[in-house]
Amino acid sequence: MLDKTGFPLEMTGEDTPMVSFRKVRKSYGALTVLDDLDLDVSAGEMVSIIGPSGSGKTTVLRMLMTLERINGGVIYVDGKPLSHMPKGGQLVPANERHLRSRRADIGMCFQHFNLFPHMTALENCMEGPVQVLGLSKAEARDRSEELLEMVGMISKKDQHPSRLSGGQQQRVAIARALAMRPKVMLFDEVTSALDPEVIGEVTNVIRQLVSEHNLTMLMVTHQMGFARDISDRVCFFYGGRIEEQGPPAELFGNPQRERTQQFLSAVREAV
Amino acid sequence: MFDWKWDFTWEILPRLVYATGNTLIAAGAGYVIAVVLGLMLALAQRTPSRALTFTVREFVEFIRSTPLILQIFFVFYVGPQFGVRLSPWMSGMIAIGLHYACYLSEVYRGGIESVPKGQWEAAIALNMTTAQKYRRVIIPQAIPPALAGMGNYLVGIFKDTPMLSVIGVAELIHTANAIGSENYRFLEPYTMVGIIFLAISLPAAGLIRLFEGYVRRKLGL
Numbered sequence: 001m002l003d004k005t006g007f008p009l010e011m012t013g014e015d016t017p018m019v020s021f022r023k024v025r026k027s028y029g030a031l032t033v034l035d036d037l038d039l040d041v042s043a044g045e046m047v048s049i050i051g052p053s054g055s056g057k058t059t060v061l062r063m064l065m066t067l068e069r070i071n072g073g074v075i076y077v078d079g080k081p082l083s084h085m086p087k088g089g090q091l092v093p094a095n096e097r098h099l100r101s102r103r104a105d106i107g108m109c110f111q112h113f114n115l116f117p118h119m120t121a122l123e124n125c126m127e128g129p130v131q132v133l134g135l136s137k138a139e140a141r142d143r144s145e146e147l148l149e150m151v152g153m154i155s156k157k158d159q160h161p162s163r164l165s166g167g168q169q170q171r172v173a174i175a176r177a178l179a180m181r182p183k184v185m186l187f188d189e190v191t192s193a194l195d196p197e198v199i200g201e202v203t204n205v206i207r208q209l210v211s212e213h214n215l216t217m218l219m220v221t222h223q224m225g226f227a228r229d230i231s232d233r234v235c236f237f238y239g240g241r242i243e244e245q246g247p248p249a250e251l252f253g254n255p256q257r258e259r260t261q262q263f264l265s266a267v268r269e270a271v
Numbered sequence: 272m273f274d275w276k277w278d279f280t281w282e283i284l285p286r287l288v289y290a291t292g293n294t295l296i297a298a299g300a301g302y303v304i305a306v307v308l309g310l311m312l313a314l315a316q317r318t319p320s321r322a323l324t325f326t327v328r329e330f331v332e333f334i335r336s337t338p339l340i341l342q343i344f345f346v347f348y349v350g351p352q353f354g355v356r357l358s359p360w361m362s363g364m365i366a367i368g369l370h371y372a373c374y375l376s377e378v379y380r381g382g383i384e385s386v387p388k389g390q391w392e393a394a395i396a397l398n399m400t401t402a403q404k405y406r407r408v409i410i411p412q413a414i415p416p417a418l419a420g421m422g423n424y425l426v427g428i429f430k431d432t433p434m435l436s437v438i439g440v441a442e443l444i445h446t447a448n449a450i451g452s453e454n455y456r457f458l459e460p461y462t463m464v465g466i467i468f469l470a471i472s473l474p475a476a477g478l479i480r481l482f483e484g485y486v487r488r489k490l491g492l
Binding site: 067096100107108110112114116117119120127131132160161162176177180 | 387390395398
């Protein structure tokens with residue numbers, strides 16, 4: 001069923017994407033950051049977003065996390081509208097209540113980790129499950145310790161973030177997001193604030209997630225080699241639009257568009 | 272030249288100590304009101320309701336721009352005309368609590384605004400409710416930077432309790448005045464009041480600094 005502007009109230013069927021941006025527009029005043037973005041991400045797919053700064057790539061993740069309101073179009077998660085809610089057969093902008101009910105499917109890791117400084121690593125991971133999901137402390141602790149084990153941070157579980165290195169904080173942040181059991185994980189330049197020698201410890205955790213879990217992931221990154229290694233698809237953003245997208249081998253090995261070629265050669269020169 | 276009488280000093284000391292107790296109670300109760308109400312005033316200025324934000328902000332500005340003594344008179348003398356009949360003690364604590372609540376709300380506001388934007392975003396990413404965001408994430412981080420200001424106002428409220436003497440609260444100044452007029456001697460009672468204020472304010476300021484350091488360590492900041 002479509003609403004009168006032509007957007008489906010719900011997406012159904014076998015091939016329903018986990019995440020779907022339909023004609024999504026975002027602007028700040030006169031500045032258009034994203035222009036009629038159409039992007040589907042299948043369940044279990046790992047999509048990397050690359051592009052020059054200011055191309056709108058981080059905005060894509062922030063809109064999906066509902067940190068930014070959109071100015072046009074509709075975002076769907078798992079077939080149901082996220083940015084909008086159905087009301088009387090129409091899609092109207094979502095209220096906070098609707099956002100809370102849909103946001104549970106999405107988790108996010110930030111460039112600057114954003115761990116809660118007044119809580120230990122373990123408490124950071126337990127916070128969401130206990131407060132938001134209503135788990136018992138014991139359940140939340142088990143779940144959190146398991147995840148801290150997975151990211152290799154169990155030995156530091158009682159440390160506050162101020163005592164941890166950037167790479168360690170980012171690994172805790174990944175565990176904290178996973179503890180909410182999201183269907184979609186967003187990684188927003190998670191290695192950009194790290195010293196070069198600790199980038200590997202974070203990318204290895206993400207590699208492990210890709211190989212062992214069936215999470216849908218969107219990742220904004222400047223690590224071209226990493227994106228090439230682990231992505232199912234790479235999207236090159238330019239000027240608020242997807243300039244080119246495809247499997248990493250094709251996009252990196254044989255880019256079709258001139259802007260993609262320019263960007264990739266500029267990045268290669270910088271390394 | 273100095274005509275200090277020690278036996279008179281000892282004689283009046285118990286009354287002054289008793290009045291010190293009253294002063295501390297007035298300051299303490301006023302401060303509790305200020306701490307709680309101040310936080311509410313700070314949070315009320317952050318709601319989506321523009322009308323509420325505007326009203327609260329203007330109220331805070333009004334209280335901060337008028338003398339405390341006027342507010343004390345208002346609660347005590349004007350209140351009854353509106354059917355609010357309060358004892359000097361109650362009036363005094365409400366007036367002083369309200370007055371300092373407005374100052375503390377600004378301290379809290381500064382503390383809340385000092386919490387980085389990323390903390391709010393992390394709380395949203397964990398799908399917290401507004402109440403959970405404030406209670407679990409924002410306020411615990413807003414308090415430590417606010418502690419210095421909160422401590423200053425604790426000493427401030429203590430030093431302002433003599434204002435309550437004007438409506439007959441038997442705090443230190445009121446008691447010293449009474450002793451002075453009964454005995455026609457003011458040197459000893461007023462000197463002692465000064466010493467008592469000093470003896471409480473100075474260590475209090477030091478203790479507040481220690482407490483601030485303790486809280487920061489406790490929160491891992």
